[in-house]
Amino acid sequence: MKNLLVMKFGGTSMGSAERIKVASRLARAALEMRPVAVVVSAMAKVTDLLLDTLRRAEAGDMDSVEKNCTALAERHLAACGELLSGPALDEAVKEVEELVAEFSRIAQGIRMLGERPPRSMDEAVAIGERLSALMMAAHLNKKGVRSKAVNAREVIVTDSVFGNATPLMEQTRERANRVLRPLIEENVLPVVTGFNGATQDGRPTTLGRGGSDFSASILAAALDASELWIWTDVDGIMTADPRLVPDPAVLAEVTYREAAELAYNGAKVLHPRTLAPLVERQIPVWSKNSFAPEKPGTKIVPEVMAPPGPRAVTSMAGVALVSVEPASAEISGTRIMGRALDALGATSAEVLAMTSSSYRQSFCFLVRRDELPRAIEALEAALSLEIAHGYLKPIEVNDQVGLLAVVGEGMRGTPGLAGRIFTAISREKVNVIAIAQGSSELTIAIVVSREGLDKAVRAVHAECKMGELARRG
Numbered sequence: 182m183k184n185l186l187v188m189k190f191g192g193t194s195m196g197s198a199e200r201i202k203v204a205s206r207l208a209r210a211a212l213e214m215r216p217v218a219v220v221v222s223a224m225a226k227v228t229d230l231l232l233d234t235l236r237r238a239e240a241g242d243m244d245s246v247e248k249n250c251t252a253l254a255e256r257h258l259a260a261c262g263e264l265l266s267g268p269a270l271d272e273a274v275k276e277v278e279e280l281v282a283e284f285s286r287i288a289q290g291i292r293m294l295g296e297r298p299p300r301s302m303d304e305a306v307a308i309g310e311r312l313s314a315l316m317m318a319a320h321l322n323k324k325g326v327r328s329k330a331v332n333a334r335e336v337i338v339t340d341s342v343f344g345n346a347t348p349l350m351e352q353t354r355e356r357a358n359r360v361l362r363p364l365i366e367e368n369v370l371p372v373v374t375g376f377n378g379a380t381q382d383g384r385p386t387t388l389g390r391g392g393s394d395f396s397a398s399i400l401a402a403a404l405d406a407s408e409l410w411i412w413t414d415v416d417g418i419m420t421a422d423p424r425l426v427p428d429p430a431v432l433a434e435v436t437y438r439e440a441a442e443l444a445y446n447g448a449k450v451l452h453p454r455t456l457a458p459l460v461e462r463q464i465p466v467w468s469k470n471s472f473a474p475e476k477p478g479t480k481i482v483p484e485v486m487a488p489p490g491p492r493a494v495t496s497m498a499g500v501a502l503v504s505v506e507p508a509s510a511e512i513s514g515t516r517i518m519g520r521a522l523d524a525l526g527a528t529s530a531e532v533l534a535m536t537s538s539s540y541r542q543s544f545c546f547l548v549r550r551d552e553l554p555r556a557i558e559a560l561e562a563a564l565s566l567e568i569a570h571g572y573l574k575p576i577e578v579n580d581q582v583g584l585l586a587v588v589g590e591g592m593r594g595t596p597g598l599a600g601r602i603f604t605a606i607s608r609e610k611v612n613v614i615a616i617a618q619g620s621s622e623l624t625i626a627i628v629v630s631r632e633g634l635d636k637a638v639r640a641v642h643a644e645c646k647m648g649e650l651a652r653r654g
């Protein structure tokens with residue numbers, strides 16, 4: 182199968198009947214040129230609603246559960262009413278009602294248990310994508326395009342880390358070729374649910390919040406697609422968040438590595454794990470705006486022609502800096518660091534940046550604020566003896582910080598760059614608290630005071646002329 186295009190529509194691109202019509206039109210236009218497979222998110226905010234409902238079920242608040250289920254059904258039935266008519270509408274209404282009933286049964290089960298088993302959670306939250314996939318496929322059929330909704334549970338095989346699973350690519354490739362390829366070859370457009378998968382023995386999993394991008398790249402790699410287009414509600418990958426800087430620009434092209442660093446450091450356009458499956462086969466990705474499909478968007482490719490240097494800046498406010506400091510030089514800082522990292526590794530808290538210094542080998546690292554309690558608990562348990570005996574100072578937390586990341590291929594080879602960046606930040610009287618360049622030559626991560634974060638982003642964006650350079654192309 183030559184020239185296969187995988188298209189992924191995000192939550193806002195699927196957010197209403199109107200948006201689903203646009204998405205269908207974009208898929209149809211592409212289908213006139215080449216074979217296509219579609220991956221969809223749940224309608225905007227539906228996953229949040231499902232998660233909220235399950236939390237309330239656990240707490241025994243069944244009035245809210247019922248209200249939420251009604252809202253869920255109404256939103257999808259209203260969209261079906263606008264997208265479909267006749268027997269196709271009747272069929273879709275029945276399927277929506279069945280899926281909502283399935284969700285409600287899981288919520289009842291959670292209430293009875295008084296807890297939320299991760300596996301039931303994954304089965305339940307994937308219903309958002311099953312609802313949107315069925316509507317889009319039905320609408321395409323109505324428009325004369327043969328189409329079929331496919332539950333990714335039949336295709337994407339994962340490990341059993343519920344809530345944040347990782348695909349097993351060999352098995353997934355085999356399933357994709359067995360389940361999806363024949364459909365595409367018979368001119369049936371598959372509309373696959375994003376976000377979910379299943380273990381080898383069929384237990385439902387999900388790929389983490391925002392994981393539909395990842396689903397699409399997994400399927401693009403598994404099917405040897407020639408391109409992946411990710412449809413969102415912004416014009417592409419920008420030099421900075423337009424809410425923070427006055428003159429950001431869309432980057433015409435970025436490398437896989439730049440896009441991954443930007444996503445990892447807080448840019449919201451892509452799920453951070455999206456690019457990994459594509460690198461080996463060098464499948465290019467386009468990030469495009471379904472609200473302005475005529476705009477070119479950003480192309481993500483293995484290499485770019487642009488001159489080396491900083492190209493974009495991202496920031497994250499919801500982070501905290503944790504410091505561990507030996508109280509005396511008698512204790513091996515390296516060994517403490519090793520144990521601390523081990524303890525963190527056993528939690529799912531991610532270390533976003535880390536630095537160490539001084540003869541006492543104190544070190545500090547950055548975690549997401551919502552992962553902080555877990556991280557601290559693990560650290561204090563692992564180092565309790567040293568802390569109790571006074572070899573280590575009490576662990577210190579500073580949650581009044583923010584992370585800023587400057588990203589660009591070949592940055593390390595640009596003399597004087599770090600100096601310019603720090604001068605620009607200090608000119609704004611923003612305090613730099615920690616710096617991590619690590620071994621990645623394309624990112625400088627800088628921890629600053631939270632109140633100075635936005636100012637620092639503006640200063641770096643202006644100093645490096647990111648907007649201007651991107652506009653010049």
Ligand code: ASP
Pocket residue numbers: 191192222223228229309375376389390391392393394
């Ligand atoms: N619907 C899921 C979420 O909101 C996955 C996605 O949209 O990418 O996290």
Ligand code: MG
Pocket residue numbers: 191192391393394
């Ligand atoms: Mg998304």
